[in-house]
Amino acid sequence: MNETNLCPRLAKAMDLIGKRWTGLILYQLLDGPQRFNEIESALPVSGRLLSERLKELEKEGLVERRVYSEVPVRVEYSLTDKGRALEGAIRNIESWATSWL
Amino acid sequence: MNETNLCPRLAKAMDLIGKRWTGLILYQLLDGPQRFNEIESALPVSGRLLSERLKELEKEGLVERRVYSEVPVRVEYSLTDKGRALEGAIRNIESWATSWL
DNA sequence: GTAACTTATTTACTTATCGTAATTTATTTA
């Protein structure tokens, strides 16, 4: 591992997207706000990692977390503008997948 | 972890792209064929993982490996059509990175 | 009043993957 002159923003973007489950979580949220269990049921990801990833994405400002004090509590996750701005990239991967896989 | 009705092609695409370093390796190869050490120098990835990732990408048909029996040996990696078809997605991530990071 | 239920999250523990550095292979030159 060495020093490079790689664009740090691209490196960070790839580090985000290139983290396991992140792409699929964002893809899932393109359908609109969803609660924790919905996402967990839609994807083959465990609650442990889903929680961890959502926390990272929230910290990076791609995802917003909203708590509804109902019974039992409801927590909804949705994309921010920054997160939704990745839709093009994700759709691109989606169409590549249908063409080439 | 559970059973889902997630599109298996998208899942596979995300699994490929979403593997550490894969995105940056493909991005690097968009500049044209490059030898092992060039890629290793351009990215903060160790030889151990670069070798592993290139092998995976070759197996999936995104990257082609060509050996030149010179002294010392030269090995060049380049994108296949299938690999180059991801350029749009990668460029999309790149422009997102410059806009939002 | 307390026992059971629900959703979101966390903890504990095992297994898999990563990062670093040294080693190997094959071939040529000093």
Place this chain on the structure above:
DNA sequence: TAAATAAATTACGATAAGTAAATAAGTTAC
């Protein structure tokens, strides 16, 4: 025969992921 070079592999400690059980906070059932 020792050194050099490029590509790849190996060994091993460190980090991250997978699985299942536990926790928190509030509500309803008994």
